[in-house]
Amino acid sequence: MKVTIAGIGYVGLVTGVCLAEIGHEITCVDTDHKKISDLNKGESPIYEPGITELIKHNLAKGAIRFTTNSKQAYSFAEIIFISVGTPESDDGSANLQYIKEAAEEIGQSIRKNVIVVTKSTVPVGTNEKIKKWIENKITGRLKVSIVSNPEFLREGSAIYDTFNGDRIIIGAEDELSANIIGDLYKPFDLPIIKTDIRSAEMIKYASNAFLATKISFINEIANICEKVGANIEDVAQGIGKDSRIGSQFLSAGIGYGGSCFPKDTKALVQIAGDVHHRFELLESVIKVNNVQRNRLVHKAKEVLGPLAGKKAAILGLSFKPNTDDIREAASISMIEQLLAEKAEVFAFDPVVNGKIKALFPENIKLCTSIDEAITKADLCFIATEWNEIKEYPLVKFKDLMKEPFIFDGRNCFQLMEAEKFNLNYYSIGREPVIAKYSN
Numbered sequence: 338m339k340v341t342i343a344g345i346g347y348v349g350l351v352t353g354v355c356l357a358e359i360g361h362e363i364t365c366v367d368t369d370h371k372k373i374s375d376l377n378k379g380e381s382p383i384y385e386p387g388i389t390e391l392i393k394h395n396l397a398k399g400a401i402r403f404t405t406n407s408k409q410a411y412s413f414a415e416i417i418f419i420s421v422g423t424p425e426s427d428d429g430s431a432n433l434q435y436i437k438e439a440a441e442e443i444g445q446s447i448r449k450n451v452i453v454v455t456k457s458t459v460p461v462g463t464n465e466k467i468k469k470w471i472e473n474k475i476t477g478r479l480k481v482s483i484v485s486n487p488e489f490l491r492e493g494s495a496i497y498d499t500f501n502g503d504r505i506i507i508g509a510e511d512e513l514s515a516n517i518i519g520d521l522y523k524p525f526d527l528p529i530i531k532t533d534i535r536s537a538e539m540i541k542y543a544s545n546a547f548l549a550t551k552i553s554f555i556n557e558i559a560n561i562c563e564k565v566g567a568n569i570e571d572v573a574q575g576i577g578k579d580s581r582i583g584s585q586f587l588s589a590g591i592g593y594g595g596s597c598f599p600k601d602t603k604a605l606v607q608i609a610g611d612v613h614h615r616f617e618l619l620e621s622v623i624k625v626n627n628v629q630r631n632r633l634v635h636k637a638k639e640v641l642g643p644l645a646g647k648k649a650a651i652l653g654l655s656f657k658p659n660t661d662d663i664r665e666a667a668s669i670s671m672i673e674q675l676l677a678e679k680a681e682v683f684a685f686d687p688v689v690n691g692k693i694k695a696l697f698p699e700n701i702k703l704c705t706s707i708d709e710a711i712t713k714a715d716l717c718f719i720a721t722e723w724n725e726i727k728e729y730p731l732v733k734f735k736d737l738m739k740e741p742f743i744f745d746g747r748n749c750f751q752l753m754e755a756e757k758f759n760l761n762y763y764s765i766g767r768e769p770v771i772a773k774y775s776n
């Protein structure tokens with residue numbers, strides 16, 4: 338099928354290369370000229386395992402093209418996916434500005450009947466608006482069918498997730514469109530759930546809200562574990578073995594971040610509020626997450642006193658490993674807190690550099706290695722569990738830091754190992770390890 342994708346962010350790009358890989362003819366449209374020009378050279382605008390290989394492979398076989406010429410790309414498409422951003426507005430609701438712009442451009446450009454598939458995460462009822470925005474701009478007698486097909490990929494494993502997803506959700510206004518989109522995905526051989534549009538829209542928000550709830554729940558249990566002398570790793574393993582609970586998304590840490598959970602939880606509170614339902618459970622999930630993000634710096638102040646003038650290393654800047662995305666990353670709020678405390682911040686991440694420099698142009702030092710970040714540091718925070726950080730020899734904290742005070746927001750190390758190397762090691766939901774003698 339001739340498919341055009343509008344908006345080549347994470348979702349648009351991964352969808353595009355994976356659909357090209359299974360044999361469809363894909364045109365990717367974005368308003369960002371630099372992004373499109375880089376993509377045409379085979380360069381990925383995002384760090385995502387496997388993406389560059391798929392871009393190059395499909396460019397070479399002529400299965401994918403990248404353009405800013407939206408008019409032309411929409412005019413011949415049989416199916417158009419919308420995957421533009423839906424960022425958070427000031428009041429927490431989803432900002433639909435990019436969706437509306439894309440829909441109106443589609444309406445102005447199409448020259449034949451088309452199925453428009455919304456992949457972006459949009460509040461319940463938005464697809465009906467999308468149809469109206471498109472139809473208001475159509476000249477002539479053309480039929481537009483709308484399908485809601487929310488995306489569930491995770492950054493860092495986006496390609497694996499696309500080929501191995503748990504389900505594909507298709508919310509359609511007519512059976513024919515649902516079947517056409519179902520057939521498009523057939524080569525992935527994944528379970529397909531067909532439903533109405535509003536239910537499909539809700540499935541996306543409810544999924545993210547449930548996962549965020551699981552994280553805030555385990556973080557609260559971790560906070561209690563610290564006070565009663567229990568170990569969150571053992572507790573999570575013990576409860577996760579119950580197949581009704583499941584072992585995934587029970588890693589306690591410094592809270593969830595990223596481009597989805599923070600904004601989608603707030604948007605769902607708004608969606609509920611719009612129909613006069615106060616979603617108190619989800620409000621608490623958000624509140625717990627906000628507090629959790631500040632815990633590690635608070636803990637450091639409790640242990641070490643004022644942080645002013647201290648050299649603080651921070652390891653891991655992306656919101657999770659295997660991505661260069663720093664949207665709503667815990668590292669950002671930690672750096673802000675450390676700067677407010679007048680600490681000197683030395684930051685390291687295996688892939689993030691320019692983006693964090695743009696946020697903190699003058700007041701942090703970006704390091705090119707863990708060694709550089711922790712040398713002569715008074716304390717060290719771990720914000721992201723990259724393998725490079727998890728595999729770093731613990732003895733080096735002792736050898737290179739002024740005093741080995743480690744505040745680990747991702748439980749990267751075993752307590753026994755920290756004891757063995759005589760570190761001061763504070764993690765989440767576990768007893769602190771206190772060095773028996775100083776360096």
Ligand SMILES: NC(=O)c1ccc[n+]([C@@H]2O[C@H](COP(=O)([O-])OP(=O)(O)OC[C@H]3O[C@@H](n4cnc5c(N)ncnc54)[C@H](O)[C@@H]3O)[C@@H](O)[C@H]2O)c1
Nearest residue numbers: 344345346347348367368369421422423435439457458488
């Ligand atoms: N990032 C994820 O992991 C993920 C996963 C599932 C769902 N989602 C949802 O998918 C949507 C897209 O997220 P993302 O992270 O891929 O977005 P993104 O912010 O990375 O990229 C959006 C892209 O859309 C482009 N764009 C904006 N207006 C346009 C227009 N009129 N025409 C063409 N291109 C336009 C922008 O230039 C940008 O490149 C959001 O609704 C998000 O909630 C994201």
Ligand SMILES: O=c1ccn([C@@H]2O[C@H](COP(=O)(O)OP(=O)(O)O[C@H]3O[C@H](CO)[C@@H](O)[C@H](O)[C@H]3O)[C@@H](O)[C@H]2O)c(=O)[nH]1
Nearest residue numbers: 488489490491492586587588590592593594595597656657
């Ligand atoms: O047990 C866990 C699991 C995750 N996290 C944190 O939660 C955030 C989100 O992680 P993850 O869900 O793995 O990454 P995303 O790429 O944000 O993916 C989520 O958001 C996407 C956008 O909506 C959805 O498509 C995915 O299904 C959903 O998992 C990150 O900060 C993680 O550190 C934890 O703290 N503990």
